[in-house]
Amino acid sequence: MTYVVNLISMMQNIIDILIRPDSFFRKRIASEENLKIPFLLVATAGVVGALYGYEAGSLTGRMFAGAGAGVSQLISVSSVVGAFVGVILFWLIGSGVFYLISMAFKGTGTFNRTLECVGYGFIPQIFGSLITLASAFYYLPMVKVPEIKSLTDPVLLQNAVTRLMNDPAMLELTRISVVIGVIFVLWSANIWIYGIKYARSLSFRDAAITILVPVIIYIVYTLVMTFIVSPVPGAQ
């Protein structure tokens, strides 16, 4: 019975975070700092990201299947670990950036409280990662994977990577992933604004500047790199 109550409470909290973040953080700030749930949320996003990394890594691994035993497995493991650790680092570094910027507005509050609030903002990232993962399942089977038989020829290596990244299905997946990422980062940014507002005792305007400046820089950089600058030399 307690379990059901807790589950309902958790679902209510998640809905509050997603559509009523101001109300949620106002209540949350009155409680003691607790990084357990934010860490679990970030870790969940990391696991979903790792699944996506595994799928993409398997594709790259297939490319290197002829280069020697264990190379493809090494690439898959690297992709999984890299994706999970990347989400955790994104949480830590993002919180650090928000914390530093909020100092310009004479924000108060501990770094742990910032971590906690930013962590709650990762819930949209979980949904975003799941949709990206579904996109990967849709697009990756269409990708024609070139095979690399030797790691000693850099020209061969470069040609193969170029072919893989220029594959139409791969290009489409990359673009869709980036757009989905941007959409859900914006949703997270909305939550982070309210979170940092209470975590660092800022006005709504200062909190919005604190969050939106780095987020917009990040989004613009990602979109430019994806749609204007080719992902790899020679890409169409």
Add this chain to the structure above:
Amino acid sequence: MKNVPVVTLLVLFGMLLVLPAGVMAQADAVTPAPAYSQVTVSGVTLDPGTFFTGDTGTIDVEVTNTGTQSVTVHRATVYDSDIRLISMSTYDSVGSIGAGNKMNFQFTVRADVPEGIYYPVFSLEFQDTGYLRYPLKLEVNDAPVVLSVQDKPDTFVQGQKSVVTLSLSNLRTDTVKNILIHPSGQNVDVIPQDIVIDHLDPGQNVNLNFNLTASGPTTVNFDARYLNGPNTHRITLSLPVVFNTDKTQADPVISNVIAAQETGNIKITGDITNSGLQNANSVTVTAGPPAVPVDPYKIYAVGLLKPDDFSSFEITVSSDSPDNVPVIASFKDQDGNVYTRSIIADISQVKNPKSSNTGSVIPWVIVGILAVCVGLVIGYQYWKTRNH
């Protein structure tokens, strides 16, 4: 006379009986043996040592007079009911053999007989009386000299040099001499043109290597001639040369072919792997007609590809080329013969590029709906916040 006793008479009578025998015995002891009895056969030589059926050969008989008197020989001959003597009257009047001297007699015979051992008799008739008879052993054996194929390629390839090894074996009991092996045939070049062997001892075997380069299907005839004594014999061996694909030859395989636009032309890249068991030398890749190769890679030189080795290649063709471009890989074998392999590369998609080969806008529609939903959620929050 009346006084001679009877006993004395009996003794005298007995002496008369015994005396002639003693005189005769004494006479025997001093009479010399006939001189011809000292004549013996001291050596026999046959050429060939072993006859084939139908062979002609010579029999040399050496006779020695071991006595102290000269012996006059009237006639010498060899006779046998099966072995035919060809030199019939050579020794009808011979002459004398001095004391301690030797004399050779040579007879030509022909062995028109089945296999077996024969004993023709050498006969020496002396002038006045007496004769010498001596049987000579003559073997007739049809055991052959064998020419056979010891080793040859599994398959012959047109224009490609192949090594054929023959084996020449002497199964006879005598040595054969002056052996000449001569290959011949149309549409084929065989090196060496002849092989000469001085002699082949009984039971001996030699290997003979010939390099064959055939320009068309043919049969190579190997003709071996040899001497058995004065007789020439011949054996032949026919080797059919039928072309087929060499199962071990180099086999470059073109794969992973991808076309892409590049500075107005079309770049075709791919991998070429030697899946054969021999080296592929001087490998080059180019585009065949009706495609139009253009710089910078009208032709791509790969070079040597060892078995299971591979290389990438890149060729450039004009955008005016047809949709199906023949990608041709050529290579040489160790003899310089040129072979080609080709596949067709489809460049139609590159010539008329589509935005995507995924062919679906549904994912983008879903992304658009997501964006709208997220926008509505965020907008709803700000609307609600402002109203409060």
